[in-house]
Amino acid sequence: MQLPGAPGRRRPPVSHTFSVSSLWTVLLLVVCNFSAAQHVRSLRELSPADITTLALTPDPLKNLDPSNPSSHLAKILIPRPPDTANNTLVREYIVSTLKALKWDVEIDSFVADTPYGKKKMANVIATKDPKAARRVILSAHFDSKFFPSFPESQFLGATDSAAPCAMLLDLAEALDPLLNHRQKLLDEGDEDEEDSETADTTLQLVFFDGEEAYKMWTATDSIYGARHLAEKWEGTYVPSVQARRIHPPGNMLSTIDHLILLDLLGSERPLIRSYYLSTSWLFDAVVSVEKRLLASQSSSFVGDNLQSFFVPRTQLTSQGGFIEDDHIPFLRRGVNILHMITSPFPRVWHTIADDASALHLPTLRRWNLIFRIFVAEYLGLRPPPAGTTTRDDDPSANGHADRSELYQ
Structure with missing residues (x-):
């Protein structure tokens, strides 16, 4: 994410002063934005009772509490630049957390040329149903910025x-259990699913390595993992089983309905904007979820601060800017993007x-x-x-005894 006039820094929304190269970049991304198919779904809202169940089980804060040494956040919150033992x-x-859930986990390893020489990097791709x-x-990116x-x-x-x-690990x-329950109903023919597209869609989590620039943010010193994976998927065609259900069959990028990127989240009073017209409806769907949580006026849901995380958008325009981040290689290849990043950046950014x-x-709890x-x-x-059994594995298999059979 880099700004004009701020070498080595990721880019908050584009300013009114452009270099020629910056202008061409903006125009290219605008073209990509309009060329992306506006893949709109009809989303069915959860009932208040379902929201309460999902909001309380499992505990939405336990794994984001840095003071809890067994939390996901505590395990990740260490210096972790690419090609280091901590990384x-x-x-x-x-990987172990997602394999414990029996997700399909792929390690996308590669060697990147950086200002400090060749560095080994690896993206993590976890898919609930790879078929x-x-x-x-x-x-999100899991690396931290390198400082010498x-x-x-x-x-x-x-x-x-x-x-x-x-947040992504907590989400998985x-x-x-809900994904397992849906699959069980589909396998038994008991799922009343009017929209076959929904039934054919799985959840995939991608953890990018090498997002941060080593020195100055440039096209070659930044988003190493995202650039590698987007190029790889562009040249990888879907397996025959999937291809029969995609019209016309295409590469791996063609199977992505939306890529939602999370970045710079967790500080108080974030401001999230809609950057792309092709996903403005999706942005509105996220805003709708927050509105319903705020309307509940339950401090256990949203805390005492009822200020929205989201900046209202106009009906016909996005927020008039973009931020360079891991989504860019996918956007340029026509993937629909929802960028969940606070702007302005947190005051502590890169400090x-x-x-x-x-x-x-x-x-953090509200985000979850x-x-x-x-x-x-x-x-x-x-x-x-x-009382429904939603997993067939041992309740303690993943080392988190309170997360299995969650809805009994």
Whole structure:
């Protein structure tokens, strides 16, 4: 994410002063935005009772509490630049957490040329149902920015993007029983699914490596993992089983309905904007979820601050800017993007102060609830009835005894 006039910095919304190269970049992205198919779904809202169930089970804060040493956030919140032992530890934790849920996990390893020489990097791609014809991707980068000297080398990147990664792991654990229940109904022919597209869509999580620039943010020193994966998927055609359900068959990018990117989340009073017309309806759906949570006036849902996280958009325009981030290689290839990033950036951005103290627990809890409900509605999921068995594995298999058989 880089700004005009701010070398090495990611880009807040475009200013009114452009270089020629910046202008061409903007025009290119505008063309990509309009060329992306506006893949609109009809989302069915959860009932208040379902929202309450999903909001409370599992505990939406436990895994985002940095003071809890067993939380996902605590496991990720260490310095973790690419090609370091800590980066490997975090990646292995992400992988083990998702494999415990029996998701299909792929490691996309590659070697990148950086200003500091060749660096080994690896994206993590976790898919609930790898045979599904369609997928919605939620993503974040798990690396932290490299600084060559102490104390900056101890940069933790709590908002950037340890907290978003922890949110994704929580999302997988919260929705896994619902996804299993839906699959069980489909297998038994008991699912009353009017929209076959919803039934054919799976949830995929992508954790990008190498998002941060080593020195100056350029086309070659930034978003290493995203650039590699977008190019790889562009040249990879769907397996025959999936191809029979896609018209016409295409590459892996053609199976993505939407890519939703989380970044710089976790600090108090974020401001999220809609950047792309092709996903303005999707932005509105997220806003709708928050409005319903706020309307409940339950402090256990949203805390005491009832200010919205979202900047109202006009009906016909986006917010008039863009932020360079991991989504750009996919946007340029025609993928529909929803960019969930706060702008202006948190005050602690790229400073040693982006640590646990930069996070606001009620804000983290609200984000968890928003994403749980939004993705459940996107995929047409419902909490299974009380007493329904939703997983066939041992309740303690993933080391989190309170997360299995959640809806009994």
